[in-house]
Amino acid sequence: MRRYLLQDTAQGIFFVTISNLTKEDSGKYWCAVSTKLSIGNLFDEVSLTVVDDKTLATMFISAC
Numbered sequence: 001m002r003r004y005l006l007q008d009t010a011q012g013i014f015f016v017t018i019s020n021l022t023k024e025d026s027g028k029y030w031c032a033v034s035t036k037l038s039i040g041n042l043f044d045e046v047s048l049t050v051v052d053d054k055t056l057a058t059m060f061i062s063a064c
Contacts, residue, residue, distance in 0.1 A: 021050045 007015040
C-alpha cells in the first residue's frame with residue numbers, strides 16, 4: 001500500500017502527504033531540489049513528530 005503522495009503545483013511549491021503514520025515514522029526528513037542554476041542544489045530538513053498512530057500529515061514546503 002502506498003503511504004505517501006507528492007503534489008507539484010508547477011509554481012515551485014509542492015506538498016507531501018503521508019498517511020497511516022506510526023510513532024516510528026517520527027524523525028528527520030529531507031527536501032532536496034536539484035537545479036541547473038548557479039545556486040546549485042537546495043536542501044532543507046523537516047522534522048516530523050507523530051503523537052498518535054494513523055495520523056495524516058501534510059508538509060507544505062515553499063522553498064527548500
